[in-house]
Amino acid sequence: VKKNLIGFMRSTEVTVNKNDGSYNLHMHVLLCVENAYFRKKENYITQEEWINLWQKALQVDYKPVANIKAIKPNKKGDKDIQAAIKETSKYSVKSSDYLTGNHVKDAEIVQHLEQGLSQ
Numbered sequence: 001v002k003k004n005l006i007g008f009m010r011s012t013e014v015t016v017n018k019n020d021g022s023y024n025l026h027m028h029v030l031l032c033v034e035n036a037y038f039r040k041k042e043n044y045i046t047q048e049e050w051i052n053l054w055q056k057a058l059q060v061d062y063k064p065v066a067n068i069k070a071i072k073p074n075k076k077g078d079k080d081i082q083a084a085i086k087e088t089s090k091y092s093v094k095s096s097d098y099l100t101g102n103h104v105k106d107a108e109i110v111q112h113l114e115q116g117l118s119q
Contacts, residue, residue: 029088
């Protein structure tokens with residue numbers, strides 16, 4: 001990974017399952033790689049290899065989702081890098097997605113999120 005990586009941007013998204021109240025914390029990551037990354041076979045990391053690397057980094061027993069693809073311009077006319085930055089940065093933790101209006105419940109929810117996000 002170090003051979004190719006020149007920078008990255010990460011956005012953390014938290015969604016709440018309205019049925020059971022569980023949280024789904026996940027990241028949207030934009031990795032900036034050398035121009036030759038997709039042409040140099042010796043440095044290229046396959047989708048399966050990325051998944052294995054994520055699994056090892058997370059220290060989990062399941063295969064995490066990793067969607068790896070080259071960036072492209074969007075339909076709004078943004079250039080490829082602009083489109084990728086906009087797409088990655090649009091994800092966030094929106095309080096309207098998890099706060100209930102019940103102060104006791106909301107304090108509990110915020111405590112859970114604080115503990116989970118600080119790890």
